Amino acid sequence: MALHFEWTEEMSVGESTIDAQHQRLLAQVNKLIDSMVFGTTSAEVTDAISFLEKYIDEHLSYEERYMEKRGFDGIEEHKKQHDNFRKKYVDFKNKLDSGSAPNDTLIEIEEFLGQWWINHIGHEDRKYYLALGAAEQ
Numbered sequence: 001m002a003l004h005f006e007w008t009e010e011m012s013v014g015e016s017t018i019d020a021q022h023q024r025l026l027a028q029v030n031k032l033i034d035s036m037v038f039g040t041t042s043a044e045v046t047d048a049i050s051f052l053e054k055y056i057d058e059h060l061s062y063e064e065r066y067m068e069k070r071g072f073d074g075i076e077e078h079k080k081q082h083d084n085f086r087k088k089y090v091d092f093k094n095k096l097d098s099g100s101a102p103n104d105t106l107i108e109i110e111e112f113l114g115q116w117w118i119n120h121i122g123h124e125d126r127k128y129y130l131a132l133g134a135a136e137q
Helices: 016-038 042-070 075-097 102-136
Strands: none
Touching: 016 042, 016 102, 042 075, 042 102, 075 102
């Protein structure tokens, strides 16, 4: 049995669209963990890359607009972190396109997303929630 990340209300940023996007990312992380434990196919790695592309298009842009509209002071630093996420996505895609072993790429993606979940969503996103969302509650 694989160890999975689990959504709790403490992870909420108080905005339903962002929370739903975060929950989809969490489901993807858990799917990658299962793939590593039970074996993976190149299709699963391609699906993971596709998910990241959609996540970037949908979530990162949405979250940045949310912070901009509400005047979050830490937005520039937050955008830099999002830009690093975008760069990692390009790195993963290039590795896969260049023939890198799917299992190796999958492990890198899972490790990156796990750290992103803990450090970015767990800490950095809480900053704008505490500055903006908690005040609106």
